[in-house]
Amino acid sequence: MGMMEWSWVLLMGLVMGLFWYKKKMDRMENKKGVPKGNLGWPLIGETLDFIASGYSSRPVSFMDKRKFLYGEVFKTHILGTPIIVSTDPEVNKVVLQNQGNIFFPAYPKSIRELLGDHSILQMNGSLHRRVHALIGGFLRSPQFKARITRDIENLVKFTLASWQGMINPVLVQEETKKITFQILVKVLLSVGPGEDLNFLKREFEEFIKGLICLPIKLPGTRLHKSLKAKERLLKMVRKIVEERKLAMETSEGDGGKGVANDAVDVLLRDNGEANEKQSLTLDLISGNIIEMMIPGEETVPTAMTLAVYFLTHCPTALNQLKEENMKLKMEKMDSGEDYSWTDYMSSPFTQNVISETLRLANIINAVWRKAQRDIEIKGNLIPKGWCVLASFTSVHMDDQIYQNPYHFDPWRWEKLGAAVNNNNFTPFGGGQRLCPGLELSRLEISIFLHHLVTSYQWVAQEDNIVYFPTVKMKRKMPITVTPVCNHQ
Numbered sequence: 371m372g373m374m375e376w377s378w379v380l381l382m383g384l385v386m387g388l389f390w391y392k393k394k395m396d397r398m399e400n401k402k403g404v405p406k407g408n409l410g411w412p413l414i415g416e417t418l419d420f421i422a423s424g425y426s427s428r429p430v431s432f433m434d435k436r437k438f439l440y441g442e443v444f445k446t447h448i449l450g451t452p453i454i455v456s457t458d459p460e461v462n463k464v465v466l467q468n469q470g471n472i473f474f475p476a477y478p479k480s481i482r483e484l485l486g487d488h489s490i491l492q493m494n495g496s497l498h499r500r501v502h503a504l505i506g507g508f509l510r511s512p513q514f515k516a517r518i519t520r521d522i523e524n525l526v527k528f529t530l531a532s533w534q535g536m537i538n539p540v541l542v543q544e545e546t547k548k549i550t551f552q553i554l555v556k557v558l559l560s561v562g563p564g565e566d567l568n569f570l571k572r573e574f575e576e577f578i579k580g581l582i583c584l585p586i587k588l589p590g591t592r593l594h595k596s597l598k599a600k601e602r603l604l605k606m607v608r609k610i611v612e613e614r615k616l617a618m619e620t621s622e623g624d625g626g627k628g629v630a631n632d633a634v635d636v637l638l639r640d641n642g643e644a645n646e647k648q649s650l651t652l653d654l655i656s657g658n659i660i661e662m663m664i665p666g667e668e669t670v671p672t673a674m675t676l677a678v679y680f681l682t683h684c685p686t687a688l689n690q691l692k693e694e695n696m697k698l699k700m701e702k703m704d705s706g707e708d709y710s711w712t713d714y715m716s717s718p719f720t721q722n723v724i725s726e727t728l729r730l731a732n733i734i735n736a737v738w739r740k741a742q743r744d745i746e747i748k749g750n751l752i753p754k755g756w757c758v759l760a761s762f763t764s765v766h767m768d769d770q771i772y773q774n775p776y777h778f779d780p781w782r783w784e785k786l787g788a789a790v791n792n793n794n795f796t797p798f799g800g801g802q803r804l805c806p807g808l809e810l811s812r813l814e815i816s817i818f819l820h821h822l823v824t825s826y827q828w829v830a831q832e833d834n835i836v837y838f839p840t841v842k843m844k845r846k847m848p849i850t851v852t853p854v855c856n857h858q
C-alpha cells in the first residue's frame with residue numbers, strides 16, 4: 371500500500387474511533403438525571419482547563435466556573451475519565467459515608483499498581499472496616515497519645531535546636547519532614563534512628579516518586595523503579611513483622627496481650643471477629659505498614675510549613691498564638707510538671723490556627739470514588755462505572771459558608787465552634803474512610819508550633835504556595851531562626 375492509501379486508512383480509523391467515542395459519551399451523558407456539564411474535547415475532555423487552574427493561585431476557579439454554569443453538582447471529563455464533580459457538602463457527605471458500599475476508591479493506574487489490592491487505601495467491605503477500626507482505635511487511644519507526646523516533643527526540640535547553627539536559611543518544608551517521618555515510622559513499626567530508619571527513608575522516597583507517573587512497568591521506567599523500591603521495603607518490613615510474631619508466640623509473659631506499641635502489634639494481635647477467627651496475613655500486614663506511610667508522609671509537614679507561612683503574614687495571630695503558648699509554658703515551668711497531650715490539644719487558639727491552616731491549605735483537596743451501581747443523590751444520578759469527585763476545596767473556599775474565604779482568620783473558628791469534622795470542614799475526609807491520623811496530626815502540629823513560637827523567632831524570605839499537582843511552597847519556605855529569651 372502506498373503513502374496515500376495508508377493515510378486514508380489512518381484517517382478512516384480516526385473518524386470511526388471518534389464516532390464510537392462520541393456515541394459512548396452520548397449514551398452516558400443522556401441517561402436521565404445525570405447532572406449538567408460539558409465533557410469537552412474527545413479524549414482530553416476539559417483536562418487542559420483543569421490543569422491550568424491548578425497552576426494558578428486560585429485552583430478552585432475550575433470548579434467555581436462550572437458551579438456557576440451548571441449548579442453545585444456537574445459533570446466534566448478530566449485526566450482521562452468522565453466524572454461527576456460535587457461541590458455540595460451534603461452530596462459529599464453521602465459519598466463519604468458510603469452506606470451500602472456503593473463507592474470504591476478510584477486512584478490513577480500508577481497508584482493502583484504501587485498500592486496493591488490489599489492496601490487500606492484500596493480495600494473495601496468488611497476487611498477494610500476491620501483494618502480501619504484497628505488502626506483508628508490505636509491512634510486515638512489516650513495511652514498511645516500520652517506515649518507519643520514525649521517522642522514528638524524530643525524530636526521537635528532537637529530539630530529546632532539544630533536550625534540555629536545553620537548558615538543558610540532553614541527550608542521549613544524539608545526540615546519538618548525529618549520530624550514527621552521519624553514519628554510515622556515509630557508509630558507504625560517502632561524503628562528508631564539508625565541504619566534501618568535511613569534505609570526506610572531512602573527506599574520510601576524512591577517508592578513514592580512513582581505515585582504519579584505513566585503506568586508503564588518496563589525496566590528503567592519510573593513505575594518499575596518504584597515497584598523495586600517497594601520490594602526492598604517489603605523485605606525489610608516483613609522481617610520485622612516475622613520477628614515480632616515469633617517473639618509474641620514465644621514470650622512467656624503476656625503473649626502479646628499487653629499494650630500495643632505500634633501498628634504492627636495492633637495488626638498482629640487481631641484475631642478477627644469471634645465468628646471469623648482469622649488473623650491478618652503477614653503479607654497484608656507488611657504491605658499495609660508501608661502503604662499507611664503514604665497519607666502521613668507529606669501531609670503533616672505541609673500543614674506545619676503552611677502554618678508558619680500564614681502566621682508570618684498575620685502578626686496579630688502570631689502574637690496571640692505566642693501569648694497562649696507562653697502562658698502554658700510558664701505554668702509548666704512553675705509547676706515542674708511534664709506536658710500532657712491534652713495540654714496541647716486543649717489550647718483553643720492554637721487549635722483554631724491549625725483548623726484555619728487546614729481549611730486554607732486544602733492539602734487533600736478532594737477524594738475520588740467510582741460508583742459500583744447507579745445511585746441518586748439529591749436528584750443527581752451517578753451512573754454505575756462513573757467516577758465521582760467530592761471536592762473539599764470548593765466547600766472550604768465557598769463564601770456562602772466562610773466569609774472572606776481567602777483570608778487567614780483563625781478567629782472565625784471562635785464563632786464557628788470547635789473544629790469538628792462536620793460537612794463543611796473535611797480536611798481529613800469523613801465517614802467510612804475518615805483519616806485515622808487526624809488526632810496524631812493535630813498533636814504533632816500543636817507541639818511543633820508550641821516549641822517554635824515560645825523559644826524562637828524567625829524572619830521569612832519571599833515565597834508562594836503552589837497547588838498543583840500537590841500543595842507546597844515554591845521555595846520550600848526559607849526562614850532564618852534565632853532563639854528568644856524567655857526569662858521575663
Ligand code: HEM
Pocket residue numbers: 475490491502557662665666667669670673733734737738796797798799800802803804805806807808810811
Ligand atoms: C494534616 C495531615 C493529614 C491530612 C490532611 C490527612 C487527610 C486524609 C484524608 C482526606 C483521608 C481520606 C481519604 C479518602 O477518603 O479516600 C485520609 C485517609 C487516611 N489517612 Fe490521613 N491525613 C493526614 C495525616 C495522616 C497521618 C499522620 C496518618 C498516619 C498515621 C494518616 C493515615 C491515613 C490512612 C491510613 C488513611 C486511609 C483510611 C482509610 O481509607 O480507611 N493520615 N487522610
